[in-house]
Amino acid sequence: MNGATATVARDLGRILEALGALMLVSVVVPVVWGEYYALPGLLLAGAIPLGIGRVLYRRFRNAEAPGRLHGMIVAATGWFSVGVFGALPFLFTAWSVELGVPMLATPSGTATLAAFTDPLNAVFESMSGFTGTGLTMTDNEAVLPRTLQWWRTFTEWIGGVGVIVLTTAILSRPGSGSLTLYESEARSEKIHPSIVSTVRTIWWIFILFTFGSILALWLAGMPIWDAINHAMTGLATGGFSITDNSIATYDSTVIDFVLLPIMLLGSIAFPVHYLILQGDLKNLYTDLQTRWVFGYMGAASALLWAFLYASGTYQTPFAALRYGLFQFVSAATCTGFQTAVDATNVALGRWPAQAQLTVVFGMFVGGAAGSTVGGIKIIRGLTLAKGIWYQITDVFYPDSALRRLEIDGRRLSEEEASREFMEAAIIVVLWAAFLIVGSFVLLVALPASAYSLPNILFEVASAQGNVGLSAGITGPESLPAVGKITFLFHMWIGRLEIIPVLVTLRTLFKRGGLYA
Helix, strand or coil: CCHHHHHHHHHHHHHHHHHHHHHHHCCHHHHHCCCHHHHHHHHHHHHHHHHHHHHHHHHCCCCCCCCHHHHHHHHHHHHHHHHHHCCHHHHHHHHHHHHCECCECCCCCCHHHHHHHCHHHHHHHHHHHHCCCCCCCCCCHHHCCHHHHHHHHHHHHHHHHCHHHHHHHHCCCCCHHHHHHHHHCCCCCCCCCCHHHHHHHHHHHHHHHHHHHHHHHHHCCCCHHHHHHHHHHHHCCCCCCCCCCHHHHCCCHHHHHHHHHHHHHHCCCHHHHHHHHCCCCCHHHHCHHHHHHHHHHHHHHHHHHHHHHHCCCCCCHHHHHHHHHHHHHHHHCCCCCCCCCCCCCCCHHHCCHHHHHHHHHHHHHCCCCCCCCCCCCHHHHHHHHHHHHHHHHHHHCCCCCCCCEEECCEEECHHHHHHHHHHHHHHHHHHHHHHHHHHHHHHHHCCCCCCCHHHHHHHHHHHHCCCCCCCCCCCCCCCCHHHHHHHHHHHHHHHCCCHHHHHHHHHHHHHCCCCC
């Protein structure tokens, strides 16, 4: 095995060790809730990645630190592996109920739980969780065992910050290798000079906000178990719920409006949170991305409200505001909680096309880089817009003029501006290209005339933006296998911003293996 492969194997082993440990820690839940039949499957599910990871790490522990290429491959293979091995609790628990566990009382199965006896459905749920997407193969989350309700929530909570960030915080040693892996997970902002100190600070902030969110939802009227799960998935902008109709189950205006700031917290960069907690409150309006989080989400929510009320979708201005504001913030923060379902009012899939496409726009842009959200990120959209204007206005200046592009307080030289503009343009073009390809696959795979083009664009954008809002396409029966595989791919590339996945696939297919 060459040096590059050894480096990837060593770091992949660390990620699998961390995953196995998370599963073993989760055994507390079936013990507390008396779901002892889930214990054997959960213990086995944790032992497998822990054992494989331990072997890989010990075998290649002396491998060289990763370079940029290796970091991208570790990120892509690590997230893919976590999605696959993270499916084991779903798969083993479902089969434990299906077949029964000797000497342990096993409840009767449900169709919802039985869906996870299919490995593809289990992998889909796991990938959706870790990537913070929230699309689900369940049709009634409320009937799932508490063990699986917790594991779905836990995968989103961990995935919101990042499995590599978690691994770096717990297992990695300081050094350039940790920085490379941190940056490969679509992050670049640092709080401290030390990357390990940075990721540990991120986790402390995340834990503090989690407890605050749990308290807020409980005081708003949510039962404590519901508050724990929805606070974790809301802050992680993941969107898994433990109820049949997501947040619409509660049909509570208070809960809807309490969740808005929780979702917005997840869409603001962690370094900004750190500065605000340090007392530097001016970052709420001086930081470019934070200003735009509130600015564009407010403006687009107002536009969506106008579409919904003018079309007669909702009968009162307040109803249009309540559902429109919540759904746009849920989409733009890439959370995926839903209040617009048939059980309470008008489902998203029955909104007018212009309203659905407004929500798609929110899923496309996302929130701030360095937060828990998906999409192309606000800073990349601003870089692209300013870069286009910079290129257009360039013809009005003489060749001898020395121009600089200013973005987020940084004055970029012509060379720097060109590089950042090109990087933003590549991501946006790739994002749009994969959105089109995925939509074409769904158009072919789904029954003719079953769903409209806006419905399909909405669903693919939701998967690729790691949002989780659904127009009714995703489900264990409604979505064919080719559609599930397509969405798995979109969730994977969306979480890593496409480039690391393409680099990994090119490395494997072009050379048949890793570069030396």
